[in-house]
Amino acid sequence: MKYFIKQIKVNKNSISWLALVIFFSTKLYANTDIAVLTIEVDPQQCVSIVQGDDCYVDVTIKWHAQPVAGYCVYSSQQTTALQCWKNDRQGQLKKEFVANENIVFTLKRPPSEEVLAEEVLEMAWVYKNNGRARASWRMF
Secondary structure: OHHHHHHHHHHHHHHHHHHHHHHHHHHHHHHHHOOOEEEEEEOOEEEEEEOOOOEEEEEEEEEEEEEEEEEEEEEOOOOOOOEEEEEEEEEEEEEEEEEOOOEEEEEEOOOOOOEEEEEEEEEEEEEOOOOOOOOOOOOO
């Protein structure tokens, strides 16, 4: 009789342990559907000589997404997509840009306008434009 009671206790512990394993493995499995979206811009900065001058830069834009779907990359310089991909989980785009202010690149899933990921190409300059003309000569 003692053996039978001990056997039941082991089975209860085993069942509890098994229930915990199933519970946590189900939770881990359910989290695999979370969207993973990234967008990278290289280089991250464009440098011009004087603040306000146009900056010319060849940009590489890479994106990665967990769910396979159709995605488009947009820039703040235009309303239409730079490029779109159908049924992909990653993409790459190389393009020359001319700008004198920051450019924001966004990843979207058409037809939605929701921004899934974004990255900024920042403008920098060697000399700051302080708003007044520099005199080429001085009296004193």
